[in-house]
Amino acid sequence: MKIVGTVAAMRGxxxxxxxxxxxxxxVPTMGALHAGHCSLLRIARQAADFVxxxxxxxxxxxxxxxxxxxxxxxxxxxxxxxxxxxxxCLFMPAVAEMYAPDRSVAVEETALSAGLCGAFRPGHFRGxxxxxxxxxxxxxxxxxxxxxxxxxQARLVQRMxxxxxxxxxxxxxxxxxxxxxxxxxxxxxxxxxxERKRAACLSRSLRLAAKLHAAGERDTAAILGRMRESIAxxxxxxxxxxxxxxxxETLAPVARVERPTLFALAVRVGPARLIDNALVGxxxxxxxxxxxxxxxxxxxxxxx
Amino acid sequence: MKIVGTVAAMRGxxxxxxxxxxxxxxVPTMGALHAGHCSLLRIARQAADFVxxxxxxxxxxxxxxxxxxxxxxxxxxxxxxxxxxxxxCLFMPAVAEMYAPDRSVAVEETALSAGLCGAFRPGHFRGxxxxxxxxxxxxxxxxxxxxxxxxxQARLVQRMxxxxxxxxxxxxxxxxxxxxxxxxxxxxxxxxxxERKRAACLSRSLRLAAKLHAAGERDTAAILGRMRESIAxxxxxxxxxxxxxxxxETLAPVARVERPTLFALAVRVGPARLIDNALVGxxxxxxxxxxxxxxxxxxxxxxx
Numbered sequence: 288m289k290i291v292g293t294v295a296a297m298r299g300x301x302x303x304x305x306x307x308x309x310x311x312x313x314v315p316t317m318g319a320l321h322a323g324h325c326s327l328l329r330i331a332r333q334a335a336d337f338v339x340x341x342x343x344x345x346x347x348x349x350x351x352x353x354x355x356x357x358x359x360x361x362x363x364x365x366x367x368x369x370x371x372x373x374x375x376c377l378f379m380p381a382v383a384e385m386y387a388p389d390r391s392v393a394v395e396e397t398a399l400s401a402g403l404c405g406a407f408r409p410g411h412f413r414g415x416x417x418x419x420x421x422x423x424x425x426x427x428x429x430x431x432x433x434x435x436x437x438x439x440q441a442r443l444v445q446r447m448x449x450x451x452x453x454x455x456x457x458x459x460x461x462x463x464x465x466x467x468x469x470x471x472x473x474x475x476x477x478x479x480x481x482e483r484k485r486a487a488c489l490s491r492s493l494r495l496a497a498k499l500h501a502a503g504e505r506d507t508a509a510i511l512g513r514m515r516e517s518i519a520x521x522x523x524x525x526x527x528x529x530x531x532x533x534x535x536e537t538l539a540p541v542a543r544v545e546r547p548t549l550f551a552l553a554v555r556v557g558p559a560r561l562i563d564n565a566l567v568g569x570x571x572x573x574x575x576x577x578x579x580x581x582x583x584x585x586x587x588x589x590x591x
Numbered sequence: 592m593k594i595v596g597t598v599a600a601m602r603g604x605x606x607x608x609x610x611x612x613x614x615x616x617x618v619p620t621m622g623a624l625h626a627g628h629c630s631l632l633r634i635a636r637q638a639a640d641f642v643x644x645x646x647x648x649x650x651x652x653x654x655x656x657x658x659x660x661x662x663x664x665x666x667x668x669x670x671x672x673x674x675x676x677x678x679x680c681l682f683m684p685a686v687a688e689m690y691a692p693d694r695s696v697a698v699e700e701t702a703l704s705a706g707l708c709g710a711f712r713p714g715h716f717r718g719x720x721x722x723x724x725x726x727x728x729x730x731x732x733x734x735x736x737x738x739x740x741x742x743x744q745a746r747l748v749q750r751m752x753x754x755x756x757x758x759x760x761x762x763x764x765x766x767x768x769x770x771x772x773x774x775x776x777x778x779x780x781x782x783x784x785x786e787r788k789r790a791a792c793l794s795r796s797l798r799l800a801a802k803l804h805a806a807g808e809r810d811t812a813a814i815l816g817r818m819r820e821s822i823a824x825x826x827x828x829x830x831x832x833x834x835x836x837x838x839x840e841t842l843a844p845v846a847r848v849e850r851p852t853l854f855a856l857a858v859r860v861g862p863a864r865l866i867d868n869a870l871v872g873x874x875x876x877x878x879x880x881x882x883x884x885x886x887x888x889x890x891x892x893x894x895x
Contacts, residue, residue: 294756389841391702392720392754398695416696417755424756450696451721452598452728537693 288369289376294385294425297378301339301427304375309336313428313455315419318342319359319473320368323463327432328372330460334430340369341378341422343385347393348414359476378426385421393417399446399538403439403551404562407528415440416447423453431455436462436470438549438564442538462563464490470563477559485521486556492517492530493565496550500567505544507532518554528553528560535566544568592673593680598689598729601682605643605731608679613640617732617759619723622646623663623777624672627767631736632676634764638734644673645682645726647689651697652718663780682730689725697721703750703842707743707855708866711832719744720751727757735759740766740774742853742868746842766867768794774867781863789825790860796821796834797869800854804871809848811836822858832857832864839870848872 291297304311312335314327320342331338342365349355362379369377394416399405405412423431433441441459448457463471468490469483478486492514499510514530533540535547547569553562595601608615616639618631624646635642646669653659666683673681698720703709709716727735737745745763752761767775772794773787782790796818803814818834837844839851851873857866 298758387753389702390754392698392700392751394696394755395699396696398693421754421756424758427758447696449691450694450725451698452725454602454728454731 288374292379297425300376304337311335311428312338313426313431314340315422316342317344318365320365321471323434323471325372326463327434327460331432337375339376339426340374343380345414345418346382347417348411350408359473394420396443399443402538403531412443419444423455428455432458432460435459474559482557485525486561488518488521489552489554489561489563493550493563497565497567500544507542526555592678596683601729604680608641615639615732616642617730617735618644619726620646621648622669624669625775627738627775629676630767631738631764635736641679643680643730644678647684649718649722650686651721652715654712663777698724700747703747706842707835716747723748727759732759736762736764739763778863786861789829790865792822792825793856793858793865793867797854797867801869801871804848811846830859
């Protein structure tokens with residue numbers, strides 16, 4: 288596995304792979320890798336001949352009161368996981384390599400980013416789209432893989448690719464979950480043991496939504512009300528930031544489940560802000576009802 | 592010369608050129624081509640093995656009260672000029688091919704775009720950068736050539752390439768001028784005979800700025816005052832939108848010419864809004880004092 292830290296070196300590696308006629312698959316990450324990332328890397332491997340990953344904790348996507356300075360990090364473990372998954376090149380730039388002090392250009396989205404997390408994290412998706420545009424231009428992948436756990440992010444990247452004509456196919460991969468349903472997330476590391484148990488309320492409420500839909504319920508207000516009740520049961524109570532039902536294409540709120548509908552929520556459990564979602568009312572390659580497989584990572588011996 | 596109208600076809604042509612080991616040079620235009628564009632195409636030809644040009648009158652960069660609906664157009668002549676200059680592929684997409692009805696992603700710049708034309712044309716440079724990002728992603732050139740006549744646009748594209756890491760070298764080509772100094776522009780077609788003569792006041796004022804600088808004047812307020820006087824002499828008077836002296840790198844106003852300084856102005860002459868500029872106080876490959884060469888276009892027999 289090649290490990291590169293500069294834009295020029297990464298471009299050189301990509302150019303070499305392309306010269307060899309290889310299709311490049313790409314998984315951008317912020318490190319603190321877990322089984323969810325391993326799943327993305329395997330999907331990239333299936334779709335491409337050369338797999339590039341990046342580890343870059345992107346300051347531009349964190350708000351001033353958010354967890355940029357304490358974001359989990361374990362470089363040695365990340366490297367072992369990437370090696371175990373057969374990553375061909377790992378791009379680990381420093382912040383100064385990615386951002387000029389006088390940077391003044393950003394990618395803005397004004398529709399899909401308005402609701403859900405976008406309403407609570409001003410500037411977050413501008414930071415995400417800007418760094419993804421940069422990474423796409425540096426790595427120049429044929430295929431990039433994003434996890435459905437961050438569904439709004441993934442849909443925004445697809446929208447950016449469409450509207451700015453990036454020559455990249457964006458695959459949205461199913462969320463990988465812990466045995467009790469908790470979606471894999473680097474931020475799960477913030478949870479103490481009691482909080483970790485309470486955190487199962489997110490996926491539990493999504494399974495309830497899927498069950499209600501399967502039983503014929505189409506009214507999203509009714510389903511969202513039941514989800515809120517279910518989440519409120521825990522003790523001490525967690526703080527709901529939002530629970531919403533939105534159209535998968537537009538991410539606009541819907542009153543009835545008539546097309547593929549994303550049930551999404553953000554909940555604060557102790558020090559952690561956790562998000563999760565489930566796609567209901569339509570089967571697409573990118574979305575499935577919540578499931579619980581835990582993919583063991585190659586080279587990974589810990590269980591977190 | 593291949594003429595393509597779809598994103599997919601243009602991508603295919605570029606991919607073929609790249610497979611053949613060719614470097615791609617690119618000149619984006621809005622059509623109504625003139626000797627200035629011919630100069631850009633020749634510079635692209637020198638820098639690359641395969642020259643692509645685009646003709647797309649981009650609605651996103653026109654304000655509601657601007658000249659989108661009456662922008663000059665002469666497709667037959669444009670094709671003849673491109674053939675004459677040896678263009679390998681001409682991309683002429685329809686508006687619907689470039690923009691989805693629900694498009695929601697744009698490229699925003701917040702520093703270099705604040706002054707000069709950016710202050711008078713809100714949203715203009717957002718539209719320019721967004722379409723240039725799209726064209727870069729569609730054509731995937733190694734080199735793109737922009738004219739210094741639109742200096743703020745050219746600097747903004749360079750800034751976008753830097754900040755979003757586009758793998759493209761942006762060359763800024765010298766302004767091509769009519770014998771009396773008027774910068775070549777598609778919008779010169781708006782000028783009647785008397786207005787055409789008055790329009791020489793722009794380049795005349797820039798030659799005055801260069802002359803004052805050569806004589807030792809460094810105070811930009813003094814130079815700008817003399818430029819304004821010079822422009823005000825015409826009868827009937829033209830309307831000055833701005834006359835400014837800005838740093839070439841940052842496009843921020845400067846009080847003294849101590850580094851390469853762009854003297855730039857926008858003037859309304861009858862129905863036409865005309866812009867021009869001169870780089871003073873530093874010699875760079877991209878900028879020279881105003882000069883008057885007119886490059887005859889291959890295949891061009893008219894003189895406009």
